[in-house]
Amino acid sequence: MQIGRRIYYEKKTGNVFVDTGERSGSVRETTIEEDFTTYVPLAERVPETVGHIQLEYGQYAQDFAECNGVRVNPETLALEFSYPNPNEPKELPIFRKPLSVELEEAKKAALDAQEAVLEVYEMLLGMQTT
Template structure:
């Protein structure tokens, strides 16, 4: 049995701060339930269950973002995962700036370019 299980990210519902990232699992592993996680992980045992949210990701989802980021959280208003990335030009430590995953921003930009290309094609004689 060679399973691939995506990470679960448990977070504080009021702040969006990450309490626990289970990480991805591969091989002879079985997926755990949220109840099992609350029994297993010390960080969750210490929490009131109603104050904790969870996001289940697919295996490999946002892999590049996790590899490049220097922090992540859940936006408490949108319940979307947000990442902060290091500034390669910074000479001093910076406060994290959380934003949509760069992989999603790239897809949106590519889509916008494709739409603009289609709109501009008739103006350029179809070229």
Template structure:
């Protein structure tokens, strides 16, 4: 059995309280109530001030491999926000941002769209050039 991580966060700020981590093998899925009773960071919380998102097993594996850590949840999209160590100054705190894997996906989509637009503009420019050449040929006959 494979169980994805659960991220418990403060409803008011989106700050992560507990990340349960992923589990696989001979494991049993727990309920939210069990988690609230089990994790010390959740025990003293008022349950109405805490929310949780459940991630698929293996979700954001690339981001974790790059040293990313989920530190906050975007309260508008309910997507995890990551911090990544700065390769030049790892001790400097970073602002939480969307997962790099999501940013790469968006950039790939943008790049594909821009390439298609560039090709269309190139074809149009070729067409306009041909039309001008034909018009010039007619004028100079």
């Protein structure tokens, strides 16, 4: 069995304060109520002020491995990551959508651009043969 991480965050600010991590093997999925009794930072909070996101096993694995911070955007409820800048190690974190998502979007944009160029090229070739 494989269980994805569950992220608990403060609804007002989006600050993450519990990341259950991923689990596999002889494990069982816990309920939110169980988590509130198991994790001290959750037990200390009023449940109505806490949000959570359940991820699939392996979802954003590379982003979690490379980031130096994670939060939930309180407006969009999407995860945002900050990544270390090797040239400025003391730089304040800048949160953005996961790099894995940005990479997929860039790949799609590049393919769309290639298709558009190909269409123009084919159109120009058609004009030359007529």
